[in-house]
Amino acid sequence: MSNRKLNVFLPLLFAVVLALGMFLGHKMPGSNNGTTIFFAKPNRGPVQEVMDLIKTKYVDTLDTDSLQQEAIEGLLAHLDPHSIYIAPAQLEGINEDMEGNFEGIGIEFNITADTVNVVSVLSGGPSEAAGLQTGDKILKVNDSLVAGNSITPEGIRRILRGPAGSIVNTVILRQQEELQVPIKRGVIPLYSIDASYMVAPEVGYLKISKFSATTYDEFMQAMRELEKQGMTKLIIDLRQNPGGYLDAAVRIADELLGENKLIVYTQGKNFPRTEYKTKRPGLFEQGPLAVLTDEGSASASEILSGAIQDWDRGTIIGRRTFGKGLVQEQYDLNNGGALRLTVARYYIPSGRSIQKPYGKDHEDYDADIIERYQRGEMVNKDSIKIYDTVPYKTAKGRRVYGGGGITPDAFIPFDTTRFSPILGALYNRNTFSNFAYQYYTSHKAVFAPYEDAAVFVRDFQLNNAIVNDFKAYAKTDSITGLDHLSPREEKEIRIRLKAMLARQLYRTEGFYETLNADDPMIKKALEVLK
Numbered sequence: 056m057s058n059r060k061l062n063v064f065l066p067l068l069f070a071v072v073l074a075l076g077m078f079l080g081h082k083m084p085g086s087n088n089g090t091t092i093f094f095a096k097p098n099r100g101p102v103q104e105v106m107d108l109i110k111t112k113y114v115d116t117l118d119t120d121s122l123q124q125e126a127i128e129g130l131l132a133h134l135d136p137h138s139i140y141i142a143p144a145q146l147e148g149i150n151e152d153m154e155g156n157f158e159g160i161g162i163e164f165n166i167t168a169d170t171v172n173v174v175s176v177l178s179g180g181p182s183e184a185a186g187l188q189t190g191d192k193i194l195k196v197n198d199s200l201v202a203g204n205s206i207t208p209e210g211i212r213r214i215l216r217g218p219a220g221s222i223v224n225t226v227i228l229r230q231q232e233e234l235q236v237p238i239k240r241g242v243i244p245l246y247s248i249d250a251s252y253m254v255a256p257e258v259g260y261l262k263i264s265k266f267s268a269t270t271y272d273e274f275m276q277a278m279r280e281l282e283k284q285g286m287t288k289l290i291i292d293l294r295q296n297p298g299g300y301l302d303a304a305v306r307i308a309d310e311l312l313g314e315n316k317l318i319v320y321t322q323g324k325n326f327p328r329t330e331y332k333t334k335r336p337g338l339f340e341q342g343p344l345a346v347l348t349d350e351g352s353a354s355a356s357e358i359l360s361g362a363i364q365d366w367d368r369g370t371i372i373g374r375r376t377f378g379k380g381l382v383q384e385q386y387d388l389n390n391g392g393a394l395r396l397t398v399a400r401y402y403i404p405s406g407r408s409i410q411k412p413y414g415k416d417h418e419d420y421d422a423d424i425i426e427r428y429q430r431g432e433m434v435n436k437d438s439i440k441i442y443d444t445v446p447y448k449t450a451k452g453r454r455v456y457g458g459g460g461i462t463p464d465a466f467i468p469f470d471t472t473r474f475s476p477i478l479g480a481l482y483n484r485n486t487f488s489n490f491a492y493q494y495y496t497s498h499k500a501v502f503a504p505y506e507d508a509a510v511f512v513r514d515f516q517l518n519n520a521i522v523n524d525f526k527a528y529a530k531t532d533s534i535t536g537l538d539h540l541s542p543r544e545e546k547e548i549r550i551r552l553k554a555m556l557a558r559q560l561y562r563t564e565g566f567y568e569t570l571n572a573d574d575p576m577i578k579k580a581l582e583v584l585k
Contacts, residue, residue: 102126102130106119106122106123106126109122120390123390124140124142127140127394128140132417134397135381135397135413136413136417136420136421137379137381137383137395137397138383138394138395138396138397139394139395140392140393140394140395141385141392141393141394141395142392143390143391143392145392146391146392146393151245152245152265152267153265153267153268153299153300154245154267154268154269155244155245155246155247155267155268155269155270156242156243156244156245156269157216157242157243157245158216158217158218158219158240158241158242158243159181159212159215159216159217159240159241159243160180160181160182160185160187160215160216160223160238160240160241160243161176161177161180161181161182161183161241161243162174162175162176162177162180162182162187162215163175163177164193164208164211165485165488165489165492166206166207166208166211167489169202169203169204169205169206170192170202170203171192171193171201171202171206171211172190172191172192172193172492173187173188173189173190173191173192173193173227174189174492174559175189175559175562176188176189177243180241180243181238181239181240181241181243182238184239185236185237185238185239186236187227187236187238188229189495189496189559190229190495190496190499191227191228191229192227192228192229193211193225193226193227194225194226194227194228194233195224195225195226196211196214196215196223196224196225197214197223197224199214201214202228216240217240218240219240219241219242220239220240220241221239221240222237222238222239222240223237223238223240224236224237224238225237225238244269245267245269246269246273246563247263247264247265247266247267247269247270247273247299248261248262248263248264248270248273248274248277249262249263249264249563249564249566249567250262250292250563250564250566250567250568251277251280251281251564252281252508252509252564252568253281253284253285253286254290254568254571254577254581255581256285257285257286257287257288258286258288258289258290258581258584259278259281259282259284259286259288259289259290260289260290260292260571260577261274261277261278261281261289261290261291261292262292262563262567263291263292263293263296263356264295264296264563265296265297265298265299266296266298266299266300266301266303266304266355266356267299267300267303268300268303270299270300270303270307271302271303271306271307274307274310275310275338278310278338278339279338286342287342287343288342288343288344288584289339289342289343289344289345290344290345290346290347290577290580290581290584291344291345291346291347291359292347292567293346293347293348293352293356293359293360294347294348294349294351294352294373294576295349295351295352296351296352296353296355296356297351297353297354297356297377298353298354298355298356298357298379299354299355300355301319301331301355301358301382303355304318304319304355304356304358304359305318305319305331305358307359308333308358308359308362308363309333309334309335309337310337310338310339310340311337311339311340311344311363311368311369312333312337312340312362312363312366312368313333313337313340313366314333314334314335314336315332315333315334316332316333316362316366316404317330317331317332317362317404318331318332318333318358318362318403318404319331319358319361319362319401319402319403319404320401320402321382321399321400321401321402322399322400322402323382323397323398323399323400325398326382326398326399329399343369343583343584344363344368344369344370345369345370345371345372345580345583345584346359346360346363346369346370346371346372347372347373347576347577347580348360348371348372348373348374348375348376348461348463349373349374349376349469350374350375350376350377350424350427350433351377352373352376352377352461353376353377353378353379354377354379354380354401356376357376357377357378357379357380357401357403357409357460357461358401358403358409360376360461361403361404361405361407361409361461362403362404364449364453364455364461364464365403365404365405365407365447365449365455366404366449366450367449367450367451367453370464370465370580370583371461371462371463371464371465372463372464372465372467372576372579372580372583373463373465373466373467373576374432374433374463374466374467374468374469375427375432375439375459375460375461375462375463376409376460376461377411377424377460378409378410378411378423378459378460379409379410379411380400380401380402380408380409380410381397381399381400381401381410382397382398382399382400382401383395383396383397383398384396384398405447405449405455406447407447407455407456409459409460409461410459411423411459411460412459427440428469433468433469433471434468434469434471435468436466439462440459441456441459441462465579465583467575467576467579470543470547470575472541472543472544472547473547475541475544476536477534477535477536477537477540477544478544478547478548480534481529481534481548484532484534486528486529486532486534487551487552487555488555489528489532490524490525490528490529490552490555491552491555491556491558491559492559493528494521494524494525494556495556495559495560502515502556502559502560505560507561508557508560508561508564508565508568508569509568511557511560511561511565511569512557512568512569512572515553515556515557517549517552517553517556521552522548522549522552525548525552526538550569550570550573551570553569554566554567554569554570557569
């Protein structure tokens with residue numbers, strides 16, 4: 056009985072569904088213009104089509120991730136030198152560096168003879184709280200043997216880092232005794248101001264190594280400490296600073312320049328002109344100011360030094376800067392990587408673009424620094440190649456130049472002695488650093504009387520016995536020619552060796568305070584500030 060009713064009902068149901076379908080079809084877009092729409096095929100583009108065909112049809116198995124990375128890099132090679140692809144494996148480290156912190160245990164280490172040596176313990180960090188000391192050797196991390204196991208710096212960082220609050224169990228060797236040390240990971244700051252101290256009476260010194268998310272706060276804290284110590288004049292060291300966040304450079308410029316002054320503006324084809332001006336009374340708008348630059352000062356460093364130069368706020372001392380005036384925005388990709396794409400150019404208050412020329416061949420762009428050296432620009436101001444895009448004189452009548460970086464007001468030549476084969480070998484093999492670590496850990500009592508970096512710089516004498524020990528150590532590292540050093544090479548070794556010993560005691564603060572005691576740019580800055 057039920058089957059008979061179903062047979063009668065089904066034709067009626069089909070008729071209703073058909074009529075409804077016809078009605079909806081009539082109402083759909085395209086039904087009245089003779090076009091029938093079924094399914095829209097996505098427009099993937101030829102590059103994606105080729106990749107899909109290779110994945111599904113190619114005769115051999117391929118590493119398609121690697122293939123895609125090469126394809127992306129090949130595409131970007133036709134753009135400017137600063138539009139880059141960041142692989143997923145690299146992105147975390149880059150972001151940590153720019154954000155100004157990471158989660159880990161708070162040590163500096165080096166690896167010699169397959170042994171992880173604790174070079175420095177961050178003050179107030181997790182490792183100091185757990186009792187780690189400079190000179191300890193890490194044998195195990197959790198259940199992984201790291202000593203004598205061909206561990207790499209990247210490998211040890213990977214197993215030591217982890218979420219804040221988690222525990223990493225280590226086994227360390229201290230003076231032939233094995234100790235089990237559990238360490239509770241925490242948030243570790245990555246400082247961007249490497250040194251801050253009074254370099255002379257009334258003269259403060261700040262070394263900014265990059266412009267990260269924390270740089271402005273670090274700058275303000277350091278400035279207040281220097282003012283408490285009587286600072287009325289300031290040296291800002293931007294040498295070898297590759298740049299970073301624009302916001303950090305703009306906020307620092309706001310503390311140094313008067314109100315409502317243009318610091319920089321950005322503009323691109325699809326990027327309307329955006330101006331960045333000073334907004335509030337600054338902490339140091341009036342005192343004498345010197346800024347140190349060199350061929351490694353780029354991007355945000357050039358924005359800060361260019362604004363100071365254009366507004367006659369201070370004196371730029373050193374050598375012509377790198378010449379990076381392109382603005383990048385970073386876009387996250389689905390594979391965990393990122394695309395850093397150039398979207399605009401920077402222009403400093405005079406209207407100068409600080410970007411040096413680039414063509415299709417990025418090799419010439421990358422080799423620019425070597426070309427400067429060969430042309431003589433590093434040692435002779437008259438050899439500087441000027442790309443003068445905008446003729447400009449400051450309010451005080453100073454002629455300034457643009458189009459290839461910031462040209463300094465006071466030129467200081469590069470010390471070519473540092474390119475000697477002997478010194479080059481010592482730098483490349485980390486001989487200074489490795490010796491300083493070994494000497495310090497075996498002579499800690501010698502360094503105990505020096506309460507801070509200033510006392511160390513003033514009172515510690517690098518005697519001939521230490522220098523001879525260093526030379527003997529370097530010879531075991533296959534460094535030749537140490538018995539026939541020039542007077543300049545001998546002096547450079549003594550300066551660098553004392554600075555590396557200071558770094559063992561006082562980290563980067565001690566390193567720069569020691570190194571700057573004989574630095575020609577510092578001497579010129581002190582002369583200018585008088």
